Amino acid sequence: MSEFRYCKLKKEWILFAPERLRRPADLNNKKDIHPxxxxxxxxxxxxxxxxxxxxxxxxxxxxxxxxxxxxxxxYNALSIDVQAGSSRDSFFEKCSGFGAHEVVIETPSHKRQIWDYDYNNFANYFAIIQERVINLQKDNRFAYLSVFKNQGENAGASMEHSHSQILALPFIPKKIKEEIEYKKEYYKEHKRALLDDLVYEEIQYNKNIVAQNSEFIIYCPYASEFAFEVKIVSKKKLSSLKEFNKSDLSALCDIVDDFFKLYHKALGEVPFNMIIKNAPYENYNDKTKEYYRFNIEIKPRIYKQAGFELDTDISINVVLPENASKIYKESK
Ligand SMILES: [Zn+2]
Structure with a gap:
């Protein structure tokens, strides 16, 4: 059984999921064939x-x-079959591994990777994720939904077949909580969403934009953490996939479809992490879309992060975003 343990030093929860370790070996033993x-x-x-x-x-x-x-x-890291709740453990605090852990099998085809998808593949993909975002919220024990894709071994994928994962957590992680607080404060002061202002500034700056359509913009953020990192941001007041209507979904599929073609042309089959950022479930209401903006982060894993990043949380990025966006655009 997995459990969260509270780190008093960093003031955050660490998820222990020893079951995950048994993944490949388990499959190997059961089927008695080479992985x-x-x-x-x-x-x-x-x-x-x-x-x-x-x-x-x-x-x-x-x-x-x-x-x-x-x-x-x-090989779930969290389970909906355990009781939610925290307890003391001698000097320490722990919390049961309550939550949901789902896999999105993006295509029936084993070889088809995201850069091979067509518009229809993306339409099915975002439709099913939207369905999960809506349905998991019905369980009011969930506070936050993490939706992500690990592409390639260097990005943490253990299966070649194209897939994404959804984890529903009973609390909002510290990093996200701080980000939300900041976004709320910013809204209070300026009456605008922080990300709307950043998008406006990137448009004025005009060096990092890769593409845009009527509803979405894609750019290499001015202070990107990873080489060739991009952010896709909604230009409409949308904070979560669950607010998307058919035309919003269609505009999203168009821009993501176009981008992955560029990605493949510019970089090849480079591993990446894609994070689909929706407003948390906890405290979600009509006002959320004033300060929180739906976005997708795509972080290519070309160069490894190491000791300096672990110590300081300062990323070393060897590619300037203005050069990255140029290379993407030249791949059109
Ligand atoms: Zn397969």
């Missing part, structure tokens, strides 16, 4: 292998065939 064979011939995410995944939570189908599925993570 590489397993990956290529016996992937549980492929069409026709549905029986190898736990009970399906959601699916998008077309012509009677599934295009996108959500299933519980078999």
């Amino acid at each position: 590489s064979v397993l990956i290529h011939h016996s992937c549980p995410f492929d069409a026709g292998k549905e029986e190898f995944t736990p009970n399906e939570i959601a699916r998008v189908s077309q012509n009677g065939k599934w295009k996108c599925r959500v299933v519980p993570n078999l």
Whole structure:
């Protein structure tokens, strides 16, 4: 069973999930075949292998065939079957591993990667994530939803088959809480969302923009942490996927689809982390969209972060965003 332990030094929770360690070995022992064979011939995410995944939570189908599925993570770091709550442990404090951990199987095809997707693939992908954002909120024990994709081994992926993950937490992580507080304060003072102002400034600065359409903008942030990092931000007052109507979703799919084509042309099959940022569930109300703006962060993992970053939280980025955006644009 997993558990959160409170670090009194950093004032934040650490998630211990020893079960996750058993992932590859477990699969290996059970099937008694080499992991590489397993990956290529016996992937549980492929069409026709549905029986190898736990009970399906959601699916998008077309012509009677599934295009996108959500299933519980078999090697879950959090579980909805345990009681939520914290307790003392001698000098320390811990919290049960209550939460949800789901996998979004983005395509029935084993080889198709995100840069091979067409508009329709993205439409199915964002539709199913929107469905999860809406439905997980019905459980009022969840405070925050983390939605992300690890692409490639260097970005932390353990399965080749294209997938994303959704983790629902019973609290808002410290880093996110601080960010929300700052955004609220900024709104109080300026009556505008912080990210709306940053987008305005990037447009005026005009060196980092990669692309934009009527509803979204994509740019390499002036102070990017990672080389070739981009941020996709809603230009409309949207704070979460659950507020998106059909045309908002369609504009999002257009820009993400175009971007991944550029990404592949400019960088090749470079690993990355993609984080889909929605306003937290906790304290969500009509005012949220005044200060919180829906956005997506894509962080390529070309160069490794190391000791200096761990000590200081200062990132060393070897590519200036104005050069990164130029290289993306020249790939059009
Ligand atoms: Zn597969």
